[in-house]
Amino acid sequence: MKKLFAILLTISLVAAVFAGCSSKKAGDVDEITANGKIVVGITDYAPMDYKEAGSDEWTGFDAELARAVAEKMGVDVEFKVIDWDNKFLELNTRAIDCIWNGMTITDEVKKNTSVTDAYARNRQVVVMKKDAAAKIKTVDDLKAIEKLTVAVEKGSSGEAVAEENGLEFVSVSAQTDTLLEVKSGSVTAAIIDSTMADAMTGEGTDYEDLASCVVLSEEQYGIGCRKDSDLTAKLNEIIKQLKEDGTMAELSEKYSVELID
Numbered sequence: 001m002k003k004l005f006a007i008l009l010t011i012s013l014v015a016a017v018f019a020g021c022s023s024k025k026a027g028d029v030d031e032i033t034a035n036g037k038i039v040v041g042i043t044d045y046a047p048m049d050y051k052e053a054g055s056d057e058w059t060g061f062d063a064e065l066a067r068a069v070a071e072k073m074g075v076d077v078e079f080k081v082i083d084w085d086n087k088f089l090e091l092n093t094r095a096i097d098c099i100w101n102g103m104t105i106t107d108e109v110k111k112n113t114s115v116t117d118a119y120a121r122n123r124q125v126v127v128m129k130k131d132a133a134a135k136i137k138t139v140d141d142l143k144a145i146e147k148l149t150v151a152v153e154k155g156s157s158g159e160a161v162a163e164e165n166g167l168e169f170v171s172v173s174a175q176t177d178t179l180l181e182v183k184s185g186s187v188t189a190a191i192i193d194s195t196m197a198d199a200m201t202g203e204g205t206d207y208e209d210l211a212s213c214v215v216l217s218e219e220q221y222g223i224g225c226r227k228d229s230d231l232t233a234k235l236n237e238i239i240k241q242l243k244e245d246g247t248m249a250e251l252s253e254k255y256s257v258e259l260i261d
Helices: 002-023 028-035 061-073 084-092 107-112 139-143 157-164 175-184 194-200 231-244 247-255
Strands: 037-042 076-081 098-104 120-129 150-153 169-172 189-193 210-225
Touching: 028 037, 028 061, 028 231, 037 061, 037 084, 061 076, 061 098, 061 231, 061 247, 084 098, 084 107, 084 210, 098 120, 107 210, 120 157, 120 175, 120 194, 139 210, 150 157, 150 175, 157 169, 157 189, 157 210, 169 175, 175 189, 175 194, 175 210, 189 194, 194 210, 210 231, 231 247
Parallel strands: 037 076, 037 098, 150 169, 150 189
Antiparallel strands: 098 210, 120 189, 120 210
16 A cells, blocks of 8 residues: 555656646747747837838838847737837736837836847937027026926836926827927927937928937937846847847948947
8 A cells, every 4th residue: 555655646746747847838939939920019219110101011220120130030020009108017918028119228127127238329308499499508408497398208218307307297108299299389398219309300300390409318228028038138149140240230320329339
């Protein structure tokens, strides 16, 4: 009887080990490969992710970079527009595989994601109507404006910078909306990424009457993956390859995005 009990116990332990192995969760890279696509969370944000007039295809620095990475992974890309203020929820509920949209690496991002190495530089800048912008040289000049109100994207670095500087602000759903607010005159200024300001304001754009003035912060962009995800290391590996083969340099020149060496 003891011998039989020992045999049954051994069988039970072996079965438990195999059950544990079979129930072990696959890594994100394996799941993406099995699905045949990587789902990328974005917002409409030139020059990183946007659509040309009359086109349904996403283009931009990050969009092209994501496609180049996906090609090396042997999968397609699905771009999913998300509410930027809910980006971590979208990631952790597995609605997306990563947040890849000119995302500034902040303490909050590091806390909520496994973020890749930084790949591009950015700044938070103040955008105003040209005549007004020409008179603003410092943050103190900005604060001296009577009844100053700035527009920021909800949940963005621009919102955080506005808070840090004690500025009265209104939060909108997208960075592009901040420019509409300035153009309409409902706010005095916007705080947005310099990459967007360079691409969307000035001569030849829809916002020719707007210009950037004060730089409020220096930043770096990264890609947010789920905590402990093996996708982070995979993205770092492939982006390093794309730097070495010149792909990143070509995209930098095409979209006027400053790379990090």
